[in-house]
Amino acid sequence: xxxxxxxxxxxxxxxxxxxxxxxxxxxxxxxxxxxxxxxxxxxxxxxxxxxxxxxxxxxxxxxxxxxxxxxxxxxxxxxxxxxxxxxxxxxxxxxxxxxxxxxxxxxxxx
Amino acid sequence: xxxxxxxxxxxxxxxxxxxxxxxxxxxxxxxxxxxxxxxxxxxxxxxxxxxxxxxxxxxxxxxxxxxxxxxxxxxxxxxxxxxxxxxxxxxxxxxxxxxxxxxxxxxxxxxxxxxxxxxxxxxxxxxxxxxxxxxxxxxxxxxxxxxxxxxxxxxxxxxxxxxxxxxxxxxxxxxxxxxxxxxxxxxxxxxxxxxxxxxxxxxxxxxxxxxxxxxxxxxxxxxxxxxxxxxxxxxxxxxxxxxxxxxxxxxxxxxxxxxxxxxxxxxxxxxxxxxxxxxxxxxxxxxxxxxxxxxxxxxxxxxxxxxxxxxxxxxxxxxxxxxxxxxxxxxxxxxxxxxxxxxxxxxxxxxxxxxxxxxxxxxxxxxxxxxxxxxxxxxxxxxxxxxxxxxxxxxxxxxxxxxxxxxxxxxxxxxxxxxxxxxxxxxxxxxxxxxxxxxxxxxxxxxxxxxxxxxxxxxxxxxxxxxxxxxxxxxxxxxxxxxxxxxxxxxxxxxxxxxxxxxxxx
Numbered sequence: 001x002x003x004x005x006x007x008x009x010x011x012x013x014x015x016x017x018x019x020x021x022x023x024x025x026x027x028x029x030x031x032x033x034x035x036x037x038x039x040x041x042x043x044x045x046x047x048x049x050x051x052x053x054x055x056x057x058x059x060x061x062x063x064x065x066x067x068x069x070x071x072x073x074x075x076x077x078x079x080x081x082x083x084x085x086x087x088x089x090x091x092x093x094x095x096x097x098x099x100x101x102x103x104x105x106x107x108x109x110x
Numbered sequence: 111x112x113x114x115x116x117x118x119x120x121x122x123x124x125x126x127x128x129x130x131x132x133x134x135x136x137x138x139x140x141x142x143x144x145x146x147x148x149x150x151x152x153x154x155x156x157x158x159x160x161x162x163x164x165x166x167x168x169x170x171x172x173x174x175x176x177x178x179x180x181x182x183x184x185x186x187x188x189x190x191x192x193x194x195x196x197x198x199x200x201x202x203x204x205x206x207x208x209x210x211x212x213x214x215x216x217x218x219x220x221x222x223x224x225x226x227x228x229x230x231x232x233x234x235x236x237x238x239x240x241x242x243x244x245x246x247x248x249x250x251x252x253x254x255x256x257x258x259x260x261x262x263x264x265x266x267x268x269x270x271x272x273x274x275x276x277x278x279x280x281x282x283x284x285x286x287x288x289x290x291x292x293x294x295x296x297x298x299x300x301x302x303x304x305x306x307x308x309x310x311x312x313x314x315x316x317x318x319x320x321x322x323x324x325x326x327x328x329x330x331x332x333x334x335x336x337x338x339x340x341x342x343x344x345x346x347x348x349x350x351x352x353x354x355x356x357x358x359x360x361x362x363x364x365x366x367x368x369x370x371x372x373x374x375x376x377x378x379x380x381x382x383x384x385x386x387x388x389x390x391x392x393x394x395x396x397x398x399x400x401x402x403x404x405x406x407x408x409x410x411x412x413x414x415x416x417x418x419x420x421x422x423x424x425x426x427x428x429x430x431x432x433x434x435x436x437x438x439x440x441x442x443x444x445x446x447x448x449x450x451x452x453x454x455x456x457x458x459x460x461x462x463x464x465x466x467x468x469x470x471x472x473x474x475x476x477x478x479x480x481x482x483x484x485x486x487x488x489x490x491x492x493x494x495x496x497x498x499x500x501x502x503x504x505x506x507x508x509x510x511x512x513x514x515x516x517x518x519x520x521x522x523x524x525x526x527x528x529x530x531x532x533x534x535x536x537x538x539x540x541x542x543x544x545x546x547x548x549x550x551x552x553x554x555x556x557x558x559x560x561x562x563x564x565x566x567x568x569x570x571x572x573x574x575x576x577x578x579x580x581x582x583x584x585x586x587x588x589x590x591x592x593x594x595x596x597x598x599x600x601x602x603x604x605x606x607x608x609x610x611x612x613x614x615x616x
Contacts, residue, residue: 014139014288015535058310063351066317082353086586094352095535107293108303109348109383109419109533109569110355 005031017098017105024052024102032100036091040100044088046074051101061098061106114539116581117199117546119553125192126201133202137248138536141286148295149394152284159283160238164221166282170275171222177275180267181218184208190259190269195524196252199543204249207259207269213245214276247285250276252540254530255388256481261521273530274390281389289534290385297398302347302381308334311377314350322360326605330367332359332375335409339374341366342406344382344426344447345417346569354591355572358418361593364600365454368463373415379405382422383569388531399425399433412441415448418591420529420568423449424486445491451499451567452490454596458506464601466611467509473563474510475595476555477501478548478575479523480568494520500567500592507599512559518551526566528574541574542581549582565592 001016002009005027011019016032018024029048033040040048050070054062062070064082072080085093094106143153156162171178190207192198197205204210212234219226219235226235236242255270263269280286296305306314315332322330333339343366349359366373379401386395406414414437416426426447431437437446445452457463477500489495497520505511518524527545555561566572566589575589601608608614 058307058313060304060306060310062310063306063314063317063356064353065321065356066314069317069321104305106304106351107289107296108351108381109346109573110304110352 003028003031015099015105018102021055021102021104028102029100036096043075044097044100047071047085047088047093047097048101050074051097051103055101055103061094061103064094067093112539112542112581114542117543119546119550119582123198123547123550126198128203128206129201130203133200133205133252133540134248136252136537136540137244138251138532138534139288140247141288141291145288145291145295146281146284146286148298149281149286149291149391151281151286151291154284156284159243163238163243163279163283166279167218167275168222170278171218174271174275176268177271180272181215183265184211184215184267185265187264189262189264193259193262194253195256195258195527195547196254196540196544199527199546200252200540202252204245205252207253210249210253211267211269211272213242213249214272217242243280243283243285246276247280250280251287251532251537254481254525254528254532254544256525256529257485258481258522258524261485270530274387276390277388278390281391286389287531289536290389290531294385294389294394294398297381297385297401301378301401303383303385304347304351306347306350306380308377311350311380315375318356318360318363322363326602326607328367328602328605330363330602332363333373334375335377336372336374337409339372339409339411341371341373341413341415342379342409342411343373343375343415343417343450344379344402344422345375346382346419346422347380348569348573349417350380352569352573354576354587354589354594355418355569357594357597358591359593361591361595361597361600362417362450364597364602365450365457365463365593368600368602369453369457374409374411376405376409378408382416382419382426384422384425385531387421387425395425395429396433399430402430403434403437406437407439413444413448414440414446415450415453417450418567418569418593420480420570421482421486423489424482427487427489449489449499451503451592452495454593455490455499455503455506458503464608465507465596465599466601466607467507467599469598470508470595471510473508473590474512474559474561475504475508475563475565475590476512476514476552476561477504477519477592478514478526478564478566478571479519480566480571481523481525481529483567484521484523503592504565504595507595512555512561514551514555518547524548524551526568526571526574527578529570533570533574538577542578545574545578545582549578549584552584553582563588563590565590565595567592
């Protein structure tokens, strides 16, 4: 399976996650979101960019509390909670936002 | 919301009429070669797959006498038919436990019984074909190994063991399940199901220390890899990562803090779950278990306590000693292993925890007995402790508690719908439909007693409910951790909450 981004064909797994993290570019997120019927806003990008930064340092997506804390610090306490994140990413911040950010899907009992 | 019909919740449980093959399309993603090889399984169907499968079945029959007995003794009485949540939720005929088991039994009879070898048609024995194999793959991934049907079986046939055997045969011919096998691989390489490396774990725990200090004014520690600690806490990695799991973890830390004990978590054994059991692989289950032993020895702990994880507790309580024992290096004055609920209740009984129940007054609670705790283990040194201990902990922390209907709790509990290695997005239809009986029971207490929240002691149950509750008109935050309730109610010594209660604030 693959998706078309800027004339290139990028491989994705069965669930639509990018096979190679290094092939990610912002257009990937835009196209994946559009397939889900969502237009990405600055609010989405705040989360996606944080996920990518965190992944670069720790090789894993941030835990929900790490994410809500970071978003709360950046955008204000009223947004530092999972309710806000679910409004942005209704399929779950860990899974949907990770997918747009080109990160592997978090596995396990989550 | 869903591209399938969500079952209705009825006033009283209704046994659906049988429908043939309505869930035949349901099957999880198959594991790619890279997920099979590290577990010792072939990456794809070998040319002589039929021989391999039959040999594997023969090997399992020789190794586990119980399996042979279970395959031989079923008299098709039908007592199990309406006991399975997947049957009740999907109405697929092959989801009656007897019919699902028959998929394996009919092949067993063909190759391993006299009548089946010579008069297959007379005894309903069939050849193993690719079609049969596909049926196995589909329907043995529509069993969460919850063992509710076994409770009602007059012969005590352990259906879960049959599903495990089927999955083990499937793995042997390269038809493993992606979700389970990818995860087991991560446990071997990184130490937990999530693939959470040590630096990320440390960062996450430091964040939690800050959070608790902000909330209470008390520095509660979340120690990692601390040699010489008395207690090693083994907990599911979802406790580090997800909600409401993490609120349970905060609860354990507060309890340990208040008890004044020294404890640690381990980055090597940063996972309680043992998916080796779900795929029926003794070897993988053993390898996963051994990490706990190694961590306990390296850290020099005296006790092992398990956090809120259902099947981990079954493996720990029922099999840990044979898998990874002997644990003669631990302090014999304490149970090996001990459940966190047991530990907390002991402290409550000794009046060592101050709990302000009013902190939970915005909730009316019920408790979901997780299948592997309820039917696969005990707890404490009292009969039925696995039912009473978590409830006593909840009642000590909350003013309002109401049980769901009798035939849906204790050892008759319904699975959450996502157990046994089925908690994966590619099985969402099955998960939603399979949760119907539990949702119906929840609705009952919601209407009768105004119950607002469902507490559980299993990471899988918590994630599953967070996902499926909205399909039935509930909200995802209605599922809570048992130790989340303890965490809300606990009044730490020297905390802002203590000062407020005792009127010593400025």
